[in-house]
Amino acid sequence: MNMHFVWRGSPRTVLRPSWCFLLGAMVPGIAMAAPPDQAPTDEPDDVGDLQPQVPDAAPDALRKPVLNNAVTLEYPEALASESNPPSGQVVVQYVVGVDGKTKEIEVSESLHPDLDAAAVLAVAALEYEPALYEGEAVELVLTIAIEVTPPPKPEPEPGPESATQPAAEPVDKSPEHDPPGPVRIRGIVLEAGQRQPLSGSIIMVYPAKGAKLGRVPFRKRQPPDTEPAWTSGTETDQAGVFELRDVQEGRVRIVIMTQGFERLEHVVELGNNEQLDLKYYQVRMNTNPYRTEVETDADPIGEVRRHKLKPEELAKLPGSNGDALKALQDFPGVARSPFGIGQLTIRGAAPGDSAVYLGGHELPSLFHFGGITSVFNSSLIEEMSLVPGNFDSRYGNAIGGVVDIQTRKGRRDGYHGYVKADIFDAAIVAEGPIGKGSFTLSGRRSYIDAILAVAIPDDASLNFSVAPRYYDYSAAIDYPIAGGDFTARVLGSDDRLALVFGNDNDEQPDVRGNLDTVIWFHRADLAYRKKWHKWTFFVSPSYRRDFFSLNLGSLFRFDFTTDRFSGRAEVAREVGERSHWRIGTEIVTDWTAVNIKAPPVQGNATGPRGGGGPEGADQLTPLVSKYSLFTARPALYSTFRWGITDRVAVSPGFRLTYIEGLRDGVTFDPRITAEVKATDRTTVTGAVGIYSQSRNTPANDPTFGNPRLKPDQAAHVSLGVSQEFSDGWTASGTGFYKYLWSLAAASPKLIEGPDGQQRPELFDNAGVGRIYGGELMVRKDMTNKLYGWAAYTVSRSEIRQRPGESFSLFDYDQTHILTLLAAYRLPRNWQIGARFRLASGNPFTPDNDAVAQLREGLQIQIAGDYNSSRMRLFHQLDVRVDKAWTFKRVKLSVYLDIQNIYNAKNPELINESWNYQQETTVNSLPIIPSVGLKLDW
Amino acid sequence: MSRQCVLCAAAVTSMSVLTGCGDGLPLFEKIVEHRILSAPVIVTSPHDPEAVPQGYARAEALPGETVQLSPFVVGPDGVVDAADLDLRWIACELFPGRGEFACLSESFPQSLDELPACDFPTLEEVAMSGAPADIETPCFLGDDPNPTFTIPVSVGVVSGADIELTAIGSTPGGTPTDRCAADILAGKDNLPNDCIYAVQVASVGSKARLIDWLLSVGIELDEVEAPDPSSIDDPDLHPRVTSFRVSVVDDSGKELTDPVEVALGGEFAAKPGQTLRIDTTSPESDLQDFRIPVNLGASLEDRQEQYYGQWFITWGELLSNESLDPESYNEWRLKPAGDDAETPPDGVAHLYYVVRDGRNGAAHWWISLRIEP
Structure with a gap:
């Protein structure tokens, strides 16, 4: 039996194989091949303008590929002759290349080896006009589900009495041959939960005599036992509308098939001379086999290891509480943080050594205090990347790693959004079209303060005068202007907490028992990006205001208020076929008001740790430092990616920064990356680079430190191999070494002060560090039902404070970090996931005794060797279950996330007795279930 | 400390409190062994006795004034005579910018035998020489349970240093004081639990009062002007329990x-x-x-x-x-x-x-x- 792909005569027509196979199976002999001499036209045909099914998140500038030919697939005769030949669905994934040829053809769901092979051969013969994105040919990944039904068994030889009667000719009811008649059935097909029209849906109608009216349940769907007397079929247009004219009255079955959606069947009654108007909602399949990857947004200048993450992959991972950014901590090279707080320790570097960028500008912090959730709604993220080292010259003022967040535009296919609530906070997102552009709005507010107010006993010696509460917001408009993309964005975050550690015998309130912290930032950006021929331009100014305050009784006070103006401008150009050059400038200026009050640092039996106060100060009283600070960091950077051959590329670059006002100096950071594609699926990348950082810390405070400190610097070396396998599997391994120097370290020296008097230097740049290790990752991308990864990191992070001393473990050293994480999509919109973590404990400095400090009645601990002890191994299993219900206009999702499901007692902190002679441990959080709800529209 | 670290510290502090810390550890307020609870430094011979109100005692001294430490030592059976602890006292010039115990700990490793006896120049000796003298610290102040000494007119003190006083002793019947001293001065971090270590500071000042006094006794200070009398604080006094x-x-x-x-x-x-x-x-x-x-x-x-x-x-x-x-x-x-x-x-x-x-x-x-x- 022959089954044909059909070309419907429109340049925008794309084959719908599932419909064709089914129709062909049911009505043998109908060959709907396009007339060979019918040229493609721009006019839609009578059945509407057919478009490939593309997910909503695909960019608007994408033109789908256009099929140019028809292909025949033969059902193997040997298979057809079996007593029970196989039927069902073959799902094939393939890539339409920039030359219109198909490649990388893989069977995702197998039916039978012979049918699989036939399907692959048929797809291989397809020829397209390639997909276009913003006028440039791009590769497109397509997946088709081919319904295969064996041909009916030949009818028995007719008896003698019927020999003279001619065989009944099948009634050809195809629209091309019937004279146009009145519309009998008119309908629209929408996506359930989103209310978006579905174009390109296959509509089939045939008699359903005796069938029960209404929706046909899944279990009762069967092809007709005999050949239907007639059939009619069409496809929905851009508006999701379909019209059928050649439908006979009576009870009829309507079958709706759309790529990536659950099949829908209804039985309706069509009266004589009646027109039915119908509306159907189709549910998107849990395992959406159709996914588009657009490569044009990818940065051609890459790094040794850049973990690109799609938020939809991460938002449902265990332990994430629906926050994709929290999943960053599950990647190789990122250390586990105690109590799950949100510090990013990347390849052994201190959290402050790494930078987080959103839209090309730094964020002051990524998580609300405690790491409960990120400061930016991850559902508005297009893509985020974690670069643990050897990052490109575009990023500066960091010696650790980089997190780069790119936001997405709002949807233009209608107004959408969601409301979400879990045990910590509630969030709302809205988006939609505005003129030719789009907007996004988001807001989130915690209510953990209300919960704690109820949960904490009245007799606890702990009272929240301001229970921890946070909020964040963002608003953005994206608009096409003059061939480019313009973005205006505002975002902000606010965290507050105030604790009162009261005594039961307090007669009146006393601020000495208070702990309060306020941290907020508000930022406004503009950005314009334009691609013109081989050039790409990007410019973005930004303003941000920060406030950070921490008060601990009358002992400590830190107040920082910063106004930051930053700007970035880049020009990039494709050079030849394989090379790419980018040059840019980034200017960051800060005006900071500083107000610090703190006591000097105590001495120690093993040696002083530095710090303290200035000449003339009575060191028995708190030291105060108040001043305004202006700093400027203009930088020039450039990277040239030289594609030596199709498989070998070298990317030298540099970053030149002038630092004024804080750790003054000029830093020149050369960097180079080399990439070798050993095979189409194997890439070896190596890189070497210099990195600098100038941060405002107490070490360079004029009162508490040394304002003449120089920037911290580091050299990164890494070598990595990545291997792609089929079906979305990848494996990668990276070895890295970092050497750090010019680090701020406690100094015992005396220097001449500005007034000529001797004063303690307090800090100098004598510190050095070294970090080395390796990372392994095996990852399964979200292509079907299973995704996740296994990541293992082994590393060592060491520091040496003074010349001549031996290296000690750095505070953030975690020798072994193993993370096993997987999520599996079950039928009916269920998903389960689990995360298992095994990590070395953090090092700490043991305290075994103390000296009574008689002036204040405190104890000065006598510490052992710096970081000479380590916490016990950490292990924890988290489990998560998700369920979604899709209704006509909305979608409801619920999740249950249980962290530490077997209640492991992992020590996180050492709790010392008052004289440091005894100790217990403070363990990690016990088993904690959390529930979340989300309503999408 | 980066903002992220401070956020984390605040979070960890809250977590520790909420998860319940301190279980099973000895209470700070329970006296189960000998302990020095305080050692107020009292100026016993002020330059200007009339300036000290009746019933009060000064808590900070000027060079040339004599001070005495009176350790308040307690035990499970009541107040203990400081002499029972067999104390050894070590003095050290604590320069501005250092916390208590920093001065002595910077000199580790060493031993009691290596410490010179404290030789503090008197006001008369300084007056004869015409300039403050350098003193060698840390130095061994003695084994008097209630030590008395005169604040030296030393270069360090004149520059703003205080005198750090470290007491090393032992619980009666326990590890000998000499052993306690040897271990801590050697820089060991695991010390016998029955040893007693305490540090106090004899505060010199305030800075304005110090400069005023130095100028009044004729000690020349380079590029230092006489302080405005209105900026000279009253001397620090000890509180009272009435x-x-x-x-x-x-x-x-x-x-x-x-x-x-x-x-x-x-x-x-x-x-x-x-x-x-x-x-x-x-x-x-x-x-x-x-x-x-x-x-x-x-x-x-x-x-x-x-x-x-x-x-x-x-x-x-x-x-x-x-x-x-x-x-x-x-x-x-x-x-x-x-x-x-x-x-x-x-x-x-x-x-x-x-x-x-x-x-x-x-x-x-x-x-x-x-x-x-």
Whole structure:
């Protein structure tokens, strides 16, 4: 039996194989091949303008590929002759290349080896006009589900009495041959939960005599036992509308098939001379086999290891509480943080050594205090990347790693959004079209303060005068202007907490028992990006205001208020076929008001740790430092990616920064990356680079430190191999070494002060560090039902404070970090996931005794060797279950996330007795279930 | 500290409190071994005695003035004579910018034998030489349990240094003091638990008073101007405990007996299971105003002293181990708690109280309680 792909005569027509196979199976002999001499036209045909099914998140500038030919697939005769030949669905994934040829053809769901092979051969013969994105040919990944039904068994030889009667000719009811008649059935097909029209849906109608009216349940769907007397079929247009004219009255079955959606069947009654108007909602399949990857947004200048993450992959991972950014901590090279707080320790570097960028500008912090959730709604993220080292010259003022967040535009296919609530906070997102552009709005507010107010006993010696509460917001408009993309964005975050550690015998309130912290930032950006021929331009100014305050009784006070103006401008150009050059400038200026009050640092039996106060100060009283600070960091950077051959590329670059006002100096950071594609699926990348950082810390405070400190610097070396396998599997391994120097370290020296008097230097740049290790990752991308990864990191992070001393473990050293994480999509919109973590404990400095400090009645601990002890191994299993219900206009999702499901007692902190002679441990959080709800529209 | 680290520290602090820390560890307020609770430095021979109000004692000294340390040593059986601890005292010039114990600890490793005896120049010797002298520190001050010495007119002190005083001793019958000294001075971090180590600072100042005095005695200071008299603070004085009253209360805190003033070291009788309320007064008027330098002394900011009281007992249970008010109180439940025996040894328990003013001043009180069946 022959089954044909059909070309419907429109340049925008794309084959719908599932419909064709089914129709062909049911009505043998109908060959709907396009007339060979019918040229493609721009006019839609009578059945509407057919478009490939593309997910909503695909960019608007994408033109789908256009099929140019028809292909025949033969059902193997040997298979057809079996007593029970196989039927069902073959799902094939393939890539339409920039030359219109198909490649990388893989069977995702197998039916039978012979049918699989036939399907692959048929797809291989397809020829397209390639997909276009913003006028440039791009590769497109397509997946088709081919319904295969064996041909009916030949009818028995007719008896003698019927020999003279001619065989009944099948009634050809195809629209091309019937004279146009009145519309009998008119309908629209929408996506359930989103209310978006579905174009390109296959509509089939045939008699359903005796069938029960209404929706046909899944279990009762069967092809007709005999050949239907007639059939009619069409496809929905851009508006999701379909019209059928050649439908006979009576009870009829309507079958709706759309790529990536659950099949829908209804039985309706069509009266004589009646027109039915119908509306159907189709549910998107849990395992959406159709996914588009657009490569044009990818940065051609890459790094040794850049973990690109799609938020939809991460938002449902265990332990994430629906926050994709929290999943960053599950990647190789990122250390586990105690109590799950949100510090990013990347390849052994201190959290402050790494930078987080959103839209090309730094964020002051990524998580609300405690790491409960990120400061930016991850559902508005297009893509985020974690670069643990050897990052490109575009990023500066960091010696650790980089997190780069790119936001997405709002949807233009209608107004959408969601409301979400879990045990910590509630969030709302809205988006939609505005003129030719789009907007996004988001807001989130915690209510953990209300919960704690109820949960904490009245007799606890702990009272929240301001229970921890946070909020964040963002608003953005994206608009096409003059061939480019313009973005205006505002975002902000606010965290507050105030604790009162009261005594039961307090007669009146006393601020000495208070702990309060306020941290907020508000930022406004503009950005314009334009691609013109081989050039790409990007410019973005930004303003941000920060406030950070921490008060601990009358002992400590830190107040920082910063106004930051930053700007970035880049020009990039494709050079030849394989090379790419980018040059840019980034200017960051800060005006900071500083107000610090703190006591000097105590001495120690093993040696002083530095710090303290200035000449003339009575060191028995708190030291105060108040001043305004202006700093400027203009930088020039450039990277040239030289594609030596199709498989070998070298990317030298540099970053030149002038630092004024804080750790003054000029830093020149050369960097180079080399990439070798050993095979189409194997890439070896190596890189070497210099990195600098100038941060405002107490070490360079004029009162508490040394304002003449120089920037911290580091050299990164890494070598990595990545291997792609089929079906979305990848494996990668990276070895890295970092050497750090010019680090701020406690100094015992005396220097001449500005007034000529001797004063303690307090800090100098004598510190050095070294970090080395390796990372392994095996990852399964979200292509079907299973995704996740296994990541293992082994590393060592060491520091040496003074010349001549031996290296000690750095505070953030975690020798072994193993993370096993997987999520599996079950039928009916269920998903389960689990995360298992095994990590070395953090090092700490043991305290075994103390000296009574008689002036204040405190104890000065006598510490052992710096970081000479380590916490016990950490292990924890988290489990998560998700369920979604899709209704006509909305979608409801619920999740249950249980962290530490077997209640492991992992020590996180050492709790010392008052004289440091005894100790217990403070363990990690016990088993904690959390529930979340989300309503999408 | 980066903002992220501070956020994390705040979060971890909250987590620790919420998850319950301190379980199974000895209580700070329970005296189960010998301990030095305070060692106020008292100026015994001020240059200007009339400037010290009657009933008060100065807590900070000037060069040439004699000071004495009076360690308040306690044990499970009551107040202990400091001589029982076999103390050794080490003095060290603590330069500005260093916290307590930094001066001595910077000299590790060493030993008592290697320390020179403290040889502090007198005012007369300095007057003859015409300039402050260098002194060698750290130095061995002696083994007098209540050491007395004269603040040296040394280059360091004239530059703003204080005198750090470290006491090394031992619990009677325990590890010998010489062994305790040898271990800590060698820089060891795991020391015998029955050794006693304490550090106090003899504060010299204020800076304005110091400069004023140095100029008045003819000691020349390069590029230092005479301070404005209005900027010279009053000398720091030790606080006082002017009242210590005890009464019996019920579980709701209602007084069942009238409060009784109990003298320093006095005795009070009560029955087992009762709850005592102790009220103490340190006059709010004794809290002095003072100024601290801002931005390397470019300006000054006003501060006021604040009381911080610590409470200790040998048996029973306290409502709180600290108090922050001039008029403070506490409750003492007379029933065994933790590892307590059913009754205190010989039926007598002890309560110790130390109040500090947030600068250099300290005062103390103690009473004994006889548990009568």
